[in-house]
Amino acid sequence: MRLRVSHVTRYRFDVPVRGVVQSHRLIPAECEGQKILDWRVEVEGASWGAGFRDGAGDQVRTMVLRGPVREVAVAIAGEVETTDTAGVLRGHREAVPPLAYRRTTRRTRPDKAIAELVRTALEGCDTAPDLDRAHALAAAVADAIVYAPGETHAHTTAAEALAQGAGVCQDHTHVMIAAASQAGMPARYVTGYLHASSEEGAHEASHAWAELHVAGLGWVGFDAANKCCPNEHYIRVGSGL
Template structure:
């Protein structure tokens, strides 16, 4: 499948700031499930700095804007050829060992209800293969959290999301990571794009899911929000321990000012 992406992140400041520095993790990497045909990240007036591939295989680039700055628009346009690998991440260059992702964070630390969710999902599966156990955990998270935009926010923890029983893809991914840690499976947070939701509705925002490491198979993408493994409808961009760690844009401004953030995303299947 050939997917096109148009993603614009627009910051408007109440008063001009003296400058801004951002670190971007916005460029997807080629791997067996995706081939990047065209990808551009544009910011008017930007001075581009260092670019490198980090240990997780993600491409990172820095950007500086000299002030006065009243607004920043980060515009992404791209075209990617995707294939279905049944969720398995193959051919992705990375150096960080899977065991590094056994570590939890403030956002993915499991509490008692998450531990109980994981144990209930794996009851009777003590001798099952890791892949079966991972599927059971993802299914349990999908059942436990209803997809409900506006019920959580960027700093909502996995424990808080499970307690509410509602959330968005960020919450599904972080609860699955927390449950996987109880089961002893390395897990990480992944950012990217999704062409359509489970019912075929076009997706109008960037997306997130979790990857669990399965012995003998490698990293496998699970999207509890859509009750599936990642497939040709997904474009994988970056990863981290949680939503904060995997944030596509991080930055600081010189001179405090209130800001308004607007994000628009359009992902479509291109004509073959």
């Protein structure tokens, strides 16, 4: 499948600032199932530093704007050829070991409710393969959180989202990471794009999902918000804790 992306992110400041320096992870890396045909990131008036690939395998570029600056508009345009790998990430060059992703953050720290969600989801799965356990966690998270835009915000934690029982893809992802951590599985946050169906029209925002490190397979994506693993409708851009 060939997917085209046109995406603009705007930052507006209440008062002009003297300058802006940003490090962007906005360029998708090539891997099995993802071939970059064209990709451009543009900021009017910006100077760009040399790009590099970080330890997670993501491409980084630093942008500098000299002030006064009241607004920054980051425009992305690109085309990617994708194939379905059943969510398995192959051919992605990275140096950070999977165990580094056992670390939690303030937004992905499991609480008692998340621990109970994991206990219930994995009941009877003590000897099950990691992949089966990961699918069980994803199903439990999908059932626990109704997709409801506007119910949460950028700083909502996994514990808060689960308590609320509603949220968007970032909330499903935070809870999935927290649940995986509770279950002893490395997990990380992934950002990218999801192609909307023809009925839904253009997708209006970037997307998020989780990757869990599964024995024998490596990193596998789980999109609990859509109850599936990433397929040819997804473009993977970057990852983090």
